[in-house]
Structures are given as structure tokens and as C-alpha cells.
Amino acid sequence: MSRRIAVVHEADADFRTATELADRILLEAIDWLEEDQLNHHREWFAHAVGGERLTWKGVKQLATDLGIRAHGHFDGEPGEADAAAGRRAILYLREAFPELAGVVLIRDQDDQPERRKGLEQARGQEKSGIPVVVGLAVVERESWVISGFDPQDDDEKARLSAVRQTLPFDPCLQSHQLTACKNDLAPRSPKRVLRLLTEGHHHRERRCWSVTSLQTLRDRGEHNGLAMYLDEVRTRLAVLIGHVS
Secondary structure (H helix, E strand, O other): OOEEEEEEEOOHHHHHHHHHHHHHHHHHHOOOOOHHHHHHHEEEEOEOOOOOEOEHHHHHHHHHHOOOOOOOEEOOEEOOOOHHHHHHHHHHHHHHOOOEEEEEEEEEOOOOOOHHHHHHHHHHOOOOOOOEEEEEEOOOHHHHHHOOOOOOOHHHHHHHHHHHOOOOOOOOOOHHHOOOOOOOOOOOOHHHHHHHHHOOOHHHHHHHHHOOOHHHHHHHOOOOOHHHHHHHHHHHHHHHHOOOO
16 A cells, blocks of 8 residues: 655755655665555655645645644744744644655755754654654755766866865765855855756756765765755655565
């Protein structure tokens, strides 16, 4: 039976990146699982029954329409950034999808490092047994993608070299040092760096998370939230499907 797992996200690119990475972890963690069997064992979904996308903004409205509220303290502590939003999303998903098997909360940290604690506070209130995975990209989703960029030819080596001339560090090895900002042309903007490295080609961008080895992604993702996300998928979601090797 396919386990239905809801993914709350900010944009379609976040959904694709998070779920395709998660599938790679499921295949790595479960010995008998083959790629052509994935659809029989897990279903990632990103839409409500009415077709509304499960974005953070969309879920807020959907929860409000059902009269769901989330506020106050979390285990005696004031809620940090996204604590109420995360709790509201979980409560809504439980109400709207009785067959729910798991929840993935994907979020950019932006300039709010306290979001990690807030989302963990929200998860800590969930006593139903439904696993909740927190995926917080430091500083943005693009940082995760950049950490998977390995030059494939001389042109790509030249592009990386050109980007490094504008930064005091290697963005592929230290993507967490990039800076979330509204100016996508700023030297440390993850969006700028990724665009220059991949020349804006989606297929090249996708290779960064779909082809680069998981060990490389873990090593480079130690500080940008990616390694933590991969570990959470393995420990919280893979066990829904089978024994984790």
C-alpha cells in the first residue's frame, strides 16, 4: 500500500527538490526497494482536495476555513518563528487527510535561523504518531542545489572559477555562507550563484541533487540543513516502508 505523505512547501521547485532527494534516500536505506517500485510504496502530494497547492500561505487559509487555530506556548515556551504555522499545517493535514502517513515541512531559513526551533516546536506537539520531517534550507533551497554542483567540463570549471572570483569562499563547499536577500544580483545571493553555475538550465540544476552522490551532498550539506534533512527522511520516513539497513 502506498503511504501518502504531504509536503508543505513554498514553491514547486522546493517540492521537486525535496521529494526527489527523499526518494534517493528511500532507495539507499531500504535494500529491497527498486526505483520502479517507489510509486507503489509512497505518494508525495502537494495539493488539497480542492486543488489548492499546499504552500505555507495556502495551508494557512485552508486551516482558517476549517476553523483550525494554532497559537500560544509550546511546552511552556513561547513559539519561535513558524512554530504556530507549522502546528497549524500539521493539524490541518490530519483533519483533511484521514489516510495521512507522514508530513514534510520544507522551508527556507532566509534571515530567520530561529525557524528551525519553531518548526521543531510544532513537531514536538504532534502526539498522533504521524512522522513529521523538517527540511530547513540554509539559507535558501538554492544553497542545497549549489552544494551538489560538480563541474563536468572545462566550461563549467570556468564558470565556477568566475563565481569564486566574486566570493571569499567556494560556494559549493560552503553554501551556508551565502546570504538570503531580496536582491538576486547581490554577490552572495544563492539565486545569482546558481544561475551563473548552471546558466539557468533546469536540467543542469536538477543534476545537482539527482546525480551527485548522496555522500557528497551530506558532506557539503553539514551546515546548510541538507544533511539534517536527508537524515530525517531516513530515520522518520523510510521506516514507514520497510526495514532500514
